Amino acid sequence: GAGVSQTPSNKVTEKGKYVELRCDPISGHTALYWYRQSLGQGPEFLIYFQGTGAADDSGLPNDRFFAVRPEGSVSTLKIQRTERGDSAVYLCASSLGGLSYNEQFFGPGTRLTVL
Amino acid sequence: SQQGEEDPQALSIQEGENATMNCSYKTSINNLQWYRQNSGRGLVHLILIRSNEREKHSGRLRVTLDTSKKSSSLLITASRAADTASYFCATDDSDTGRRALTFGSGTRLQVQP
Numbered sequence: 001g002a003g004v005s006q007t008p009s010n011k012v013t014e015k016g017k018y019v020e021l022r023c024d025p026i027s028g029h030t031a032l033y034w035y036r037q038s039l040g041q042g043p044e045f046l047i048y049f050q051g052t053g054a055a056d057d058s059g060l061p062n063d064r065f066f067a068v069r070p071e072g073s074v075s076t077l078k079i080q081r082t083e084r085g086d087s088a089v090y091l092c093a094s095s096l097g098g099l100s101y102n103e104q105f106f107g108p109g110t111r112l113t114v115l
Numbered sequence: 116s117q118q119g120e121e122d123p124q125a126l127s128i129q130e131g132e133n134a135t136m137n138c139s140y141k142t143s144i145n146n147l148q149w150y151r152q153n154s155g156r157g158l159v160h161l162i163l164i165r166s167n168e169r170e171k172h173s174g175r176l177r178v179t180l181d182t183s184k185k186s187s188s189l190l191i192t193a194s195r196a197a198d199t200a201s202y203f204c205a206t207d208d209s210d211t212g213r214r215a216l217t218f219g220s221g222t223r224l225q226v227q228p
Contacts, residue, residue: 033215042203042218043158056215089156103148104216106158 002026004107006092012113013082021077021110025094032075033104034067035091043091049075050097082114121204121219129227134191136222138204139184145209147180148216149189152201161189161202166209196228 005024013019025032030051035043045059049069060066064082069075079086089111093104121138128134140147146165150158164171164180164187171178177190191198201223205216 031214035216035218040220042205042220043216045215045217048215056213059215091158093158103160103163105160106150108157 004092004094004105006090006107006110008110009108010111010113012115014115015082015084017082017114019079019082019112021079021090021112023075023077023092023094023107025073025075025092026105027073029094029096029105030072031095031097031102031104032069033093033095034075034077035093037089037091037109039088046077046090079112082112084114087112087114121202121222123222124220125223125225127225127227128194130194130196132194134194134198134224134226136189136202136224138187138189138219140187140204140206140217140219141185142206142211142217143209144182144206146207147178147187148205149176149178149187150203150205150218152203152221158203191224194224194226196226199224199226 007022032049034046037043047067048056052069052072064080067077089109091106091109093106095102095104144166146163148163149161151161152158162173162176162178164178175192180187201221203218203221205218
């Protein structure tokens with residue numbers, strides 16, 4: 001696989017429902033990031049994984065948001081009791097990780113619409 | 116929260132002209148990056164400039180960095196209609212060592228054919 005992939009590409013749900021968004025990083029990339037982008041704005045950081053552990057979850061807006069990466073590869077972002085304000089494009093990125101900074105490669109995003 | 120601010124917010128030019136976008140940020144950084152985004156979807160990495168560099172070139176792109184002013188500029192020379200997109204700067208944070216990128220609000224570039 002070439003780049004970062006995300007599924008689904010679009011998700012429409014009703015207020016109060018639970019959703020899961022999936023990210024497949026580039027093979028061999030140990031670092032994985034989730035960002036959220038609202039219309040007309042730049043992406044905002046949500047959570048960063050180094051391997052299986054969440055190294056930085058300071059961007060998660062509240063406890064309705066949770067993410068996992070159980071085997072250090074695929075990650076799932078989970079949103080409980082969705083609200084209309086959660087509507088946004090959710091972007092995933094991966095990088096080689098390690099001590100020195102590496103470029104982050106972004107996936108195409110999942111557009112979430114909460115009705 | 117958004118750290119960087121780009122200006123202008125929107126820019127419309129004719130094909131063949133140069134486009135200059137500016138970015139300001141607030142913290143100390145290790146690197147500053149510029150990304151391009153078409154139609155509000157995936158971000159494409161354009162160029163990375165390290166904090167000890169002042170200027171960098173890549174094809175038709177020229178990036179400058181002034182860490183004393185906490186600002187950067189992206190110049191696209193001889194623009195093409197295909198350059199129409201949103202452009203974002205993104206920084207890390209060398210004070211905290213935080214790996215997450217902080218993005219500006221972007222410049223929407225329209226290149227008229």
